[in-house]
Amino acid sequence: MKSWRRSLLSLLISVGLLSAAAPAAMAAPQQAALKINNRNVEFAMNAPIVDQGTTMVPLEATLQAMNAELGDVQDDAIYVVINGKEITLNSKTQLINGVKYAPVRIVGEAAGYAVHWDQQSRTVILISKATGQGARGFLWEVKNNGNTAYLVGSMHFADDSFYPLRSEYEEAFAEADYLGVEIDVSRAADEANQKMIMDLGTYQDGTTLKDHVSEDTYAKVGEILRQNGIEPNAFDVFKPWVVELTMTSLKSMDAGYEAAAGVDLYFIQKAMERKLPIIELESYASQLSMFNGFSKELQEKNLNAVLDHFDVLDESVNQMAEIWKTGNDEQLLELTNSFSEDEEYNKAMLIDRNIVMADKVDGYLKNGKNEQYFIVVGAAHYLGEHGIIKLLEDKGYTVVRK
Structure with missing residues (x-):
């Protein structure tokens, strides 16, 4: 798996932090x-x-x-x-x-x-459920002692073609007592979260991006910005990981995919309307600190992977969307396994986070309150040797694909 596709995967089906538009x-x-x-x-x-x-x-x-x-x-x-x-x-x-x-x-x-x-047209779209076949996506069910957890693999960027979802999603959500998400992306524009992004994602010592990446990398950033009608030094204040995610999200939006249509935000909006409690399995601080904690070398490597293939990113976004809509476990696993090409990246993005998420799901299942949880996190977290499904199975649970 090419590293530039891995970078796309991290934004589209593993992390939605900076992709969320102001709610x-x-x-x-x-x-x-x-x-x-x-x-x-x-x-x-x-x-x-x-x-x-x-x-x-x-x-x-x-x-x-x-x-x-x-x-x-x-x-x-x-x-x-x-x-x-x-x-x-x-x-x-x-x-x-x-x-x-x-x-x-x-x-x-x-x-x-x-x-x-x-979001683009500011239009609410109602589609009769009898008019089309819902996307399959990724949905699992785990039961324990009266408690149920529905595990949904999200794609944080989506478009109209993802909807309506299969009735199994809507029925499971209707029964839920809680919605669980990585982070509540509807709060992306909160003042505290915006300040955290600026504090961690920008240089505070008077230096700029030019001082922290190679001359060639900096020139490529400037050229792509210039081609898109943006001043070539517009991103100087930001660290490489912010530039990488921002450029990837902009390219995804050019391809017609938006965080506003993402699967997690879809259910967050439904939960807000139902007054359903929303619980976060992670936090803005933990996700931002993870990105900011990447080594200087990894940050520039990931940025270059996007810069060198910027013109074809939209094609890969389309391919990933098809994987989600068809619910293709084999292709998702192939993408997930691509993380292992870089030990530092794989440990931070998947291994460590999956352990935390699986432990929280384990806690929900063991609380003995006869409750139902609808958990929506990036699809890349579920499959593979270090995935949430395997971690739950190792704890003795039976996880059923729906």
Whole structure:
């Protein structure tokens, strides 16, 4: 496995730290659009809005576009008639400019739609679950003494073609008492996390990138930035690992993949709307410290791997997306094994982190509270000799591929 593809893998299905766009939760309410089965929904006056990470839609107008009818509305419940059947939505409405609004995900899913968000067009997309075959992805189940953990392998960058997910994902999530993630990427724009990124990812001693990499590496960074209409010294303040991840994420977005459509953020948004507790298996501090702890040589090696193959990165992103959508265990394992080509990289990125994650899952399964956990971490963490699946099996658990 080429090292430049390994760098892509680390961003797309192992770490989503710097790929997360500033979440809508940090902004004032903004207008959004709504599309149902590729048909734009026109609103006469009151458009959908994004407020604190939740997309709210005018309830009656949206139901009308779904051929559904609004029944009674109480403090914590909305009664809707869909195909002649009354369904109860456990959600509060919000009165905006005299119009009842409700979370679009709760309304859409109750009506039989998969719901996801297109960041580029600021559009909520509802797709009837009867119109397409859901992506297979990576999903396992582990049970112990009344507790269940559903283990989901995420791809942190995705696009519309990933959705709707298979019904097994939605059914497992609906039963969950907790959502577990590597880190809560919806908090990427929090002031403390942004400060941590700047403190660890930039030079604090007056030096710049030019002082820490070879002349050739620095020239390649400048040339790629220039070709993309950016000043060649725009990244001077950043360390090589930040430049590597930033350039990779920008190339991924050029290929049409966004963190806003990532599998982990998809479930984080659903958890926020359900008021479901979100638990982190890692932390911003641990992930940032891992990258910052890479040796100077490894940081420049990884950066050069991306720079030397910058023009073909989008092709490999597409290949990785297909691996996820088809749920190809063999190809995922091949990619995961590519980490072993560099001992320092493999130990930091996978081996050490997998041990911590597996121990936490073990703790969830042993707490004796008859709880269900829906765990979403990068797909690269699960397979292989040092993967979470093997570590759990070594602890005596039976892990079932779903």
